[in-house]
Amino acid sequence: MATAATSGPRPAGRLRHWWLRRLAASMDHPLPQRRLFLLPTRFGLGWAVLVMVLLLFGINYQNSLAYGLAFWLFSVGVVVLLRGWLNLLGVTPGLRLPREAFAGGEARLGVVLKARRDRTALELRCDGVRGRVDIVDGLGETELALPTPRRGVQALPWLRLETRWPLGLVRVVAWVRHDAELLVWPHPVEEDEPAVRHVGAGLEASDFAGLRRFQPGDSPGRVAWKQWSRTGVLATKAFSAPPRRQLWLDYAACRGDPERRLSVLCARVLAHHRAGDRYGLRLPGFTLPQGEGEAQRRRALDALARFPATRPEGGA
Template identity: 30%
Template sequence: MSIGLNVIRHRFNAWLKKRLPLSEEIQLSQKRIFIFPNKVGFLFLVLLGLLLVTGINYQNNLILSIGFIMVSLFVTSIIATYQNIASLVIKASACDACFVGDTVSLPLTLNNPNKTSKAGLFVGFDHSHAQLIPVVESQQNIRLSYVPQQRGYINVPKIKLFSVYPLGLLTCWSWLYLDFNGVVYPKPVELPFRSSDGEGLDDTDQSIQSGMDEFDGLRMYQKGDSLKRVAWKQYAKTQQLMTKQYLDYQGDERCLDWSVLSGFDVEYRLQVLCGWALQAHQQQSEFSLKIPGQTIPLGSGEQHLHQCLKALALFNYGVKK
């Protein structure tokens, strides 16, 4: 594609974006709706022209009158096609957090405030891979698949909503810049963990201690053992207090430190930190995260993990684009 065309496309997209700002909920108004005859419409017009010429040449008023009715149908269909998608409300709900390169499904809700149902709608990122929504009575939930390419707040490209209903002569469409309120984590890179003192973490360093994982056996109850771990069934049989023993990888305390990775570029550092965080979470280690401007104290569990991943995703991100 030539550079000139790219410039035009860029300008157009910029204009479109300014005209149609990003938001969570969009009501299709005349400002947002575009309408133009499509290929079928032009075929119709060609045949209509032929019919009118036939009517003129044979001086046949009846053929002409059918021609006029068809001209008029074309005009009516402009309004009908427009009305079919006008005032539709499209709402973006929050999508799940995901990693760069994963497929995420974006939840959309279509609300029809009118009494008459909307029909034959297509929604998609491009014209040829659009998803059909045959009828929207009052509300319809759909999901669009999307693969994010950038970390940060999810930045979905413009979505096209279009319809040719009822006569197929015109395409009526709108561009949706929707804000899905999701966070995209960096794509994790799996590297062996390095702590801030420069030591690697080998498998040999992980001592097996009594933890919460695999059931290993029973031992005599000792003072301080949790009552939850007492094998009560055993006690009922033998009147002896036994404690259940589990195999566990000892969760050590890790500090995921930005400065360890000096020399790599920012994005790569974030990806490695992301990988480490996942690794640590998997191994049930407690970990803390230290990146410039933000430190997340030692912790563990899903919530902690997501907090750390979100911090990585939004590092130096500031605002949504």
């Protein structure tokens, strides 16, 4: 059955994106004054209404006390507005991407703020997640826990900085645009067979290979004491380890839908990496040569994350 074509972004959404792009500041650059916006809070609106009421009361009744209080509250509001604006002006935002993120979990996005002087009560918002940071000695850092519901390449939402300091009369807001992307690995799903999960684990050196000269730090249990009693020369027993498993993790050998297969392969990659095995990865249209270590682990998980959501034709 034919499916309906997916419509593009709505005109209102495109207009909002275009408008925000024109208003947003750039990442890793100090926030300029033309990119800071002052929005009144409810408390600030109430403050303004109070000033107007006192001013009208003073005009109507020629009350000097009402005049003085109205002008004093107005002056405080102006000072608060200026201090809040200066609290965000010149702040340089930066991002620290997480080293790894799995689907169904959270990505710890690091946000680094720099400034020439101390700043206080800065709030961060990104995709509904909030954080708070103070800049002390020119540097402030925090982390935002962003949800990662699915695997693949995900564009990170833009960052919004704001402050209500010192009295909360206004919100000084700045949007920060960036092109950062996050690569989310599949959610690992282990199979029922324990042999699959623990292949390669528990390999130990067990075959006697001969004697070698004793070196400081060798275990006393491996010193050839009989050899020492006969010759007076300390020697250490050497053992050879059995070869580690060299295997292939094959997409076609897994069962289930494509996403489950990728999740199973993800769990296998993690298990064989912990066991120190040498392994390769076979996906439809892609083959990762056998290897080991942290670099091999990241290459395999990156390949699983970038695998197309729709299974290619000819795949098992």
